[in-house]
Amino acid sequence: MSEVDFRPFAHLSAPNAELYRRIMGSFVRAKLRFIVHLRPEDVHEVIGGDLPSIVDALSRLVDWGNLRADPDTSRVTTVEDFHRARFLYQLTHAGEAAEQAVASYDEALGRRGALQAVALTDIATQLRALLELVHQDDPDPAKVHLSLRSLVDRFTDLADNAQAFMSSLQRTIDLHDADLDAFRAYKDRLIDYLERFIKDLVATGGEIAALVGDIEQIGVARLLDVAAEREAADAAPGVGEDGDDPRQVEFERGRLRWLDRWRGFRGWFISEPQHPSQAKLLRARARTAIPQLLQVVATLNERRAGRSDRSADFRSLARWFAQAPREEDMHRLWRAAFGLSPSRHLVAENDEADNPVPANTPWAQAPPLEISPRLRKTGSYERRGKPNRIVDRSAQRQYLAEFAAKEAAETAAARRALVTEHPTRLTDLGELDPAAFRLFLHLLGDALAARAPGQHTVITTTTDGTMTIRLTSLDDGRKAEIHTPQGVFRGPDHLVEIIDLTVEEHVEQSA
Structure with a gap:
């Protein structure tokens, strides 16, 4: 299959494409009137403009294969006229096909159907x-x-x-x-x-x-x-059909x-x-x-009613930026318009967690933030390629188990220190260690929160269902003191009865 020559379409992307289109249009209209040849003067009469420019454009169209130039000897009267370049131009098959293709393209784009x-x-x-x-x-x-x-x-x-x-x-x-x-x-x-x-x-x-x-x-x-x-x-018979x-x-x-x-x-x-x-x-x-279509009408109604679209909003914002008196006002306007707060990294190092930087600290006064080169280059701490080997977490799991057991033992000891066999004054609780005192504060807070106005006795259970406290107010006006390593806790004296429900369940199951 021979290579297709697309040079007849070159005038569409040439610098003077509009002039070339008008010239080719004049030839197409002339052919509709059964006129085969046109002289440069004929083209100039149809489209106007500068005659030398038209002559140059005709030569370019001949080079691209849109037109064919034949010597014009009909008006030769002297030897000088014979040697002067005079041509008659007509459409070639390739040029006519190119114009038909362009016309079909324009018709398809502008067709409403x-x-x-x-x-x-x-x-x-x-x-x-x-x-x-x-x-x-x-x-x-x-x-x-x-x-x-x-x-x-x-x-x-x-x-x-x-x-x-x-x-x-x-x-x-x-x-x-x-x-x-x-x-x-x-x-x-x-x-x-x-x-x-x-x-x-x-x-x-x-x-x-x-x-x-x-x-x-x-x-x-x-x-x-x-x-x-x-x-x-x-x-009709064709070539290469082998007698078929x-x-x-x-x-x-x-x-x-x-x-x-x-x-x-x-x-x-x-x-x-x-x-x-x-x-x-x-x-x-x-x-x-x-x-x-109804949505388009609604949108047009919104525009006519005065609702600004995004482009109008940005134009107003640009005008406000231009009218801002100081750079600080521009920054404040930026934060108010876009809701952008100072950047914060999602990953914090250990020293940053221990010594956090206040959010209102200017960047110029804040300590430098060290970022991993791998994170800066790839956006991830993990390197690409073969995945890392599975890390043995046995030591960490053992540490967590020991820590949980230690906390459970401290909580059990605190319960035993707070449990009372009968109603007891707060003063008689004696000295409490920090763990027992924290648990006592939780129990006392739950009881005081559950007591209604005018109620002398209140009974409440902790949220985990492990302990019950009965708190009764006294009218003798005495003050209670509970000693802890951190200091002395003072307040109105009450009768308190604390019961460890886990011990009772254990006793019932044993019985």
């Missing part, structure tokens, strides 16, 4: 004609071929227009600057248009699906073979083409497992577009 409910009716009509033909034992090949061609052409037009319409609809939904009143009027017409098409698609689409099913049940392959055979009747019948070769190709077209047509109206039909998807997309 339409949801053609009339096309659905035409497709149903063609399918009814095919259903009549498929019932015949010997259908007319011309009628079969024309019916299938009409069906394909109408369906292709429907699919292309639907695709273009949904694309233009999405561009409408995504608009940012629009007049509210104009869009409201357009929105009402568009929603009515969508609703009418959805109704027609539901009604006519169901009929089309039923007709397709009936035709396939009787035998659509026979009709497709008839159409392919009619197309292959006038096939060209009509048979073309028949096989045409048969495969018609099968593919029918499968695509069927998939447009009939759903398969895990594959909804294109008509169903189009109907869903049209339904989704209606609330999206």
Whole structure:
């Protein structure tokens, strides 16, 4: 396969692309009027501008293969005129093809499309004609071929227009600057248009699906073979077919083409497992577009009501920054606008945990923060590659077990020191070690918190259910003193009875 030459498209990205497009457009319009050749003066008369620039542009287009230059000898009257470069220019096949491609591209981008409910009716009509033909034992090949061609052409037009319409609809939904009143009027017409098409698609689409099913049940392959055979009747012999019948070769190709077209047509109206039909998807997309259009109207209403969008907020913020009198005010405005506090690292070293730095300490006065080079380079303390070996934590587990046992022993000793066999004054508790005193404060706090106003006696149990305290207030006005290594605890004297429930449970289980 020869290499494709794309030089005829080079003028689209050249510095003077607009001039080249106008020149090529003048040649295309001239050909529509059956004018083959144009002189530089003719082009200048059509597009205007500077004639020397047009001559240079024509030469460049000739170099790219868009135009062909032929010597212009019709107006030669002297030897000097003969030696002067004069050319007639005309479109080449490559240049004409490039212009057609560009025109198709522009048309596809600017095409709005339409949801053609009339096309659905035409497709149903063609399918009814095919259903009549498929019932015949010997259908007319011309009628079969024309019916299938009409069906394909109408369906292709429907699919292309639907695709273009949904694309233009999405561009409408995504608009940012629009007049509210104009869009409201357009929105009402568009929603009515969508609703009418959805109704027609539901009604006519169901009929089309039923007709397709009936035709396939009787035998659509026979009709497709008839159409392919009619197309292959006038096939010309080709090179390299090794004596094969060209009509048979073309028949096989045409048969495969018609099968593919029918499968695509069927998939447009009939759903398969895990594959909804294109008509169903189009109907869903049209339904989704209606609330999206209403959302666009709501957004436009918010803009007209004065609600600022993000871009307006940032413009106001920029104006405030410009009007800030001092740099300190700019920093304060920054923190207020974005809610950004001073940075804090998630990982703290041991010395930082022991000696924390206050949050209001300026960075210039704070001690330097040492960061691991690996963390700074990779963002992780762990190195990439082979994972580390499993660390033996036996010593740590043993330490934790011993620490837990020590705490349990201290708690049990504190309970034994606080347990009273009968109601006892607080003064008679004597001296308490730090562990017992902490436990006593918890018990006393629970009892005082549970006592209601005017209540003399209160009974409460700790949250873990291990101890009960009965506290009774006295009216003799005496003060209680409890001695601890840290000092003396003083307060109104009470009668207190502390019971260790774990000991009672143990005794009951032993009994």
